[in-house]
Amino acid sequence: MNKETQLQKNFDKKGFNAGASSLKLICWYFTSVMFVRSGIIPFSSILVMILRMFGAKIGKDVRIKPGLYVHYPWKLTIGDHSWIAECRIENLAEVRIGSNACISQQAMLLTGNHDYKKTGFDLITKPIIIENGAWIGARAIVCPGITVKSHAVLTVAAVATKDLEPYGIYQGNPAVKVKDRIIS
Template sequence: MKTDLSTFTGEGSPGITAKLKYLVWLLFSNVFFLTNIPYPNVIKVNILRFFGAKIGHHVVIKPWVKIKFPWKLVLGNYVWLGEEAWLDNLSEIRIGNHVCISQGALLITGNHDYKKSSFDLFTQGIDIEDGVWVGAKSIVSGGVKLKSHSVLTVGSFTSKDLASYTINQGNPAQVVKQREIS
């Protein structure tokens, strides 16, 4: 067998209402999020809420943050989304309180089944608990839980859950030490 992308069917064809909703979101996203203009966070938060995101208080969203589907996003209180963070949320991404997603970090919920010739798409959510720090240019894949106060260091990758209060580094990320907070 060989890969045959002509047999790929995707997730199914969304209805016209879903397509229009996504189109309107893309327009707002390009004007208010994918820009250097420092719009106040209250504007960005209210736009995300309008599109169905569940968002807590004191959320900071820096310029160039890319969010695929706001209606599949849950952000707790005091969440920071750094410049160029990309939340590719084909499935739900849930982020707890006091979480920092640093610059250029990628949270990706979709993948392909390389064992099938049709290269089928599958999605799994991401759950990030309170106090987590996802370092700059790090990648978190779908189906992963980053447990309370874990750290994924700069440029690291994880496709596995991270234990609470651990510092994880590398590709694949490995525990390098325990996190101590004073």
């Protein structure tokens, strides 16, 4: 047996629990593909309703654009007046997005990763918290376990590998603070 086969056999999900029955997972998959990800429904209010039907906790006046990918809506919380573009929320663990936050086009919120040092390539999941007023720019990536604090900005294509300070503007890979956010 070669190393590649051995790694595949030993993959360990470390007791991962999707948080829903197989039936709910299947129903969500097909509903998501047909209505949420496809872009066939252009109305935010209907997309919000579908996500809520599957357990997402969504505040008032939230705008959700067609083409959104949410892995598990029952592990998603969004505060009031937030705007979620056609992005990818790979929420194997909880994702909390505060009020007045923005997640831009093709951004990725990734709560799962693997321990590449283990032969079992063990699954690691950690929650993501996007606090009130934060903005995740287009094609930016937020890694597992990160907190984007109040009103912080992760600019276009930046990668957050560490928590972002309140009112900081971050860019690059890995993202570094470049200046303070001044709101007038």
